[in-house]
Amino acid sequence: MDRAATSEKIAALIEPFNKKGIAISDATSFAGDLEFDSLTVMDFVAAIEDEFDIIISMNQQAEIETYGQLVDAVVKLKG
Amino acid sequence: MTDLFSKFDPLIQMRTDLLSTGVTDPFGLVMEKVISPTVAMCNGRETILLGTYNYMGMTFDPDVIAAGKQALDDFGSGTTGSRVLNGTYAGHKAVEQALCDFYGMDHAMVFSTGYQANLGIISTIAGKGDYIILDIDSHASIWDGCKMGDAEVVPFKHNDIEAMEKRLKRIPEGAGILVVLEGVYSMLGDIAPLKEMIAIAKKYGAMVLVDEAHSMGFIGPNGRGVAEEQGVLDQVDFVIGTFSKSVGTVGGFCVSNHPKFEIMRLVCRPYVFTASLPPSVVATAATSVRKLMHAADKRAHLWENSRVLHGGLRERGFKLGTETPQSAIISVIMPDLERGAAMWEALLHEGLYVNLARPPATPAGMTLLRCSLCAAHSAEQVQTIIGMFERAGKKVGII
Numbered sequence: 001m002d003r004a005a006t007s008e009k010i011a012a013l014i015e016p017f018n019k020k021g022i023a024i025s026d027a028t029s030f031a032g033d034l035e036f037d038s039l040t041v042m043d044f045v046a047a048i049e050d051e052f053d054i055i056i057s058m059n060q061q062a063e064i065e066t067y068g069q070l071v072d073a074v075v076k077l078k079g
Numbered sequence: 080m081t082d083l084f085s086k087f088d089p090l091i092q093m094r095t096d097l098l099s100t101g102v103t104d105p106f107g108l109v110m111e112k113v114i115s116p117t118v119a120m121c122n123g124r125e126t127i128l129l130g131t132y133n134y135m136g137m138t139f140d141p142d143v144i145a146a147g148k149q150a151l152d153d154f155g156s157g158t159t160g161s162r163v164l165n166g167t168y169a170g171h172k173a174v175e176q177a178l179c180d181f182y183g184m185d186h187a188m189v190f191s192t193g194y195q196a197n198l199g200i201i202s203t204i205a206g207k208g209d210y211i212i213l214d215i216d217s218h219a220s221i222w223d224g225c226k227m228g229d230a231e232v233v234p235f236k237h238n239d240i241e242a243m244e245k246r247l248k249r250i251p252e253g254a255g256i257l258v259v260l261e262g263v264y265s266m267l268g269d270i271a272p273l274k275e276m277i278a279i280a281k282k283y284g285a286m287v288l289v290d291e292a293h294s295m296g297f298i299g300p301n302g303r304g305v306a307e308e309q310g311v312l313d314q315v316d317f318v319i320g321t322f323s324k325s326v327g328t329v330g331g332f333c334v335s336n337h338p339k340f341e342i343m344r345l346v347c348r349p350y351v352f353t354a355s356l357p358p359s360v361v362a363t364a365a366t367s368v369r370k371l372m373h374a375a376d377k378r379a380h381l382w383e384n385s386r387v388l389h390g391g392l393r394e395r396g397f398k399l400g401t402e403t404p405q406s407a408i409i410s411v412i413m414p415d416l417e418r419g420a421a422m423w424e425a426l427l428h429e430g431l432y433v434n435l436a437r438p439p440a441t442p443a444g445m446t447l448l449r450c451s452l453c454a455a456h457s458a459e460q461v462q463t464i465i466g467m468f469e470r471a472g473k474k475v476g477i478i
């Protein structure tokens with residue numbers, strides 16, 4: 001799956017968690033812009049993991065602050 | 080200069096706001112005198128204790144106290160050294176033997192606290208390239224153990240068997256796996272479906288660590304915990320426990336049947352680089368652990384207390400953390416921190432101490448009044464407690 005297709009899928013998965021309807025770009029940050037708390041992060045990460053059949057460990061999550069970084073990480077994990 | 084404390088400003092503000100409502104600081108209580116395992120003097124008032132972890136009421140057991148006094152006389156007040164240097168006395172070996180006998184396991188390693196036991200064992204056995212799969216509601220000491228080590232850390236939704244299996248399934252072939260679970264989760268007092276979870280963990284070749292801090296002494300036919308109760312203790316690779324709850328003193332431990340377990344004493348830094356427990360503490364712990372092997376009557380009374388309190392509070396309209404009483408912890412869910420603190424204070428005025436718990440210790444941002452029962456609470460005390468809850472709950476407008 002290429003980056004654009006991955007990004008599209010992730011964008012769809014974010015929707016139910018994007019309570020304020022923030023416009024998503026690669027620079028959108030999860031903590032700052034989307035105001036994700038730790039519970040939301042857990043549910044959101046589980047949704048991504050299930051969709052792509054991957055593990056995003058807490059260690060990897062610590063490196064991911066923005067939407068763009070998440071897309072890159074998923075692309076890389078999918079190989 | 081950047082003030083390194085500025086990161087705490089939101090918390091400082093939250094505390095200031097709470098205290099400005101005139102409520103007593105729920106995190107500043109002092110017990111002036113302790114009368115028994117269930118009664119203390121607080122603010123000059125005799126107060127029933129319903130927020131300790133003294134589940135089996137061992138803190139004033141005459142045999143336990145006598146053992147401690149004797150050890151003070153015979154071995155002095157402290158060891159001034161690490162377990163691997165000058166800090167292992169006869170008493171440390173004796174308490175480790177008592178734990179082996181209590182759990183029916185080959186090896187026991189005693190740490191200075193339960194917090195350090197989790198910190199040390201988890202960070203040491205799960206290394207780079209290994210995976211730790213753990214429940215999201217795990218105790219802080221488990222999380223800190225994960226953070227201190229180099230393994231990949233993968234949490235799953237609380238007590239969700241399917242979520243756990245999905246994660247196990249995705250771990251790369253050949254990686255070492257440690258599954259970390261608790262018997263009783265101390266915030267809501269609910270227990271884990273260990274039987275199902277451990278079977279799945281084993282299917283994926285994982286080693287299993289279970290923290291039984293809140294079950295020792297009264298859950299399971301021999302008080303060995305939830306894993307024993309569910310018939311899967313022989314499948315558990317490492318049991319973590321503490322002396323600070325049912326045992327009634329301080330200290331932590333890990334018991335295991337792993338044939339190479341003893342090497343831990345040399346490689347586990349929170350074991351090596353700290354002073355060992357004082358002789359009086361290990362003597363009280365050993366005596367208490369051995370007495371807990373024969374405590375069937377106390378165990379039965381504690382369960383009775385738990386059932387009566389759970390039923391009584393529920394009947395009076397309180398919202399509880401579990402549908403049924405699953406442990407000695409009954410958690411009362413508060414609508415918010417402000418009313419939780421008000422209720423806590425109203426109970427204290429009634430002469431009852433409970434734990435006020437709030438995020439980040441609690442799951443899902445809840446404010447809880449945690450009641451932990453003691454085998455030494457009398458049936459009358461439990462009725463008194465229910466009456467206090469009813470009056471305080473009405474006063475604060477929670478029921």
Ligand SMILES: Cc1ncc(COP(=O)(O)O)c(C=O)c1O
Nearest residue numbers: 192193194218265292321323330
């Ligand atoms: C589940 C759990 N594990 C470990 C600990 C730590 O025990 P200790 O008080 O001995 O440090 C506690 C107690 O706070 C606990 O609740």
